[in-house]
Amino acid sequence: MDIGDAVPAPTSGAKTPAVVAYRKGFYWELKAGKRYLWCSCGRSKSQPFCDGSHAGTDFLPIAFKAERDEDVIFCGCKQTATGPFCDGAHSNLPGGYLTDDPNSAANRLVATVHAGTGPVVPLDGQCYVFSTARAPLRTCGALRYCPVVTPALGALFQSQFYANVGRGGSPVIAADGRHTVLFFMAGEGEIEISGRRFAVEPLMGFYIRPQEAFRIHNRAAAPIQLFISQGPGAEDLVWLTEMPGNFDSQHPRRSASIDPSQRHKMAERYYQMLVNRDQGSTVVTQFIGNIPLSKAEPHRHLYEEALIFLNGQGVVWTEGTKTPVAAGDVLFLPRKQLHSVQCTTPGGFDIVGVIYPGDNPSINY
Ligand code: FES
Structure with missing residues (x-):
């Protein structure tokens, strides 16, 4: 065609x-x-x-x-x-799906940016790749966390924090007037949202209303790992001394799990919405998707995006720079940033995207 x-x-x-x-x-x-x-x-x-x-x-x-x-x-x-x-x-x-040859004459001129000792690998514009493996973690009780995407790091619309929760559980975290979206990477336990408890397991998304608060309960030795995204963005998490009892029962459905029947095809690629308007999140949208062994044609979006790499390996390209990515890395993409994600893992890799403003990850130009 x-x-x-x-x-x-x-x-x-x-x-x-x-x-x-x-x-x-x-x-x-x-x-x-x-x-x-x-x-x-x-x-x-x-x-x-x-x-x-x-x-x-x-x-x-x-x-x-x-x-x-x-x-x-x-x-x-x-x-x-x-x-x-x-x-x-x-x-x-x-x-x-439109793809690009990573070995074309033009692409061979693109410079590789190698990771240093810090977590941030800067690319063109205000785009960067953040390594959660190299990030120093702050401690608040049994919660250890670090900022991944914040206004100070260049985000205009959202923030994201990587966190792991040890045995016992986290302090109470306020949504603080922000739409809050969680993605659970590993570990099992419970999340309490303003007095209402839900079971959590890996690869689940959760939504917390702006007036609510949440806490993670972990009875196991293995930590619960998650990403906490908020829109509008904040520089840090906000703690409360007590859990409020103001669960918004007008929005009782708060979670989403992997469901192959909900996949949207993008030729050889696919994505599934996890958290969006269905749960009441009118600002922040979260999806999980799969990228096959390929390099997408460079393109742009009108939304700001934080893209979490769940497994496999690849390369992130901007106009004149590229850098390798692996599981646990996060790509921060400002609005309108030209970029391309290349998967180098046979069989493809999985990603979780958090986008704002916007609710359709397949719209690009
Ligand atoms: S250009 Fe026609 S749907 Fe995107």
């Missing part, structure tokens, strides 16, 4: 096939009050906008007036179900 090829347009119900004008989204800066006319047929020569070429087809352009100044991604493939904007459908065009 190449640019210009016609494919059936499953969402339009039209008889004439839409043409793939471009295999991913078009970044655009909308201006408040301005009118736009998005090409839905793919035949326009002034993409992503209409030039009248739909005449004689079953397609009509989509017209709208921007309510505010806003960055958007217009669909270029014309297969979106959320026209005029990209919904990630381009990832499943015939021909597969």
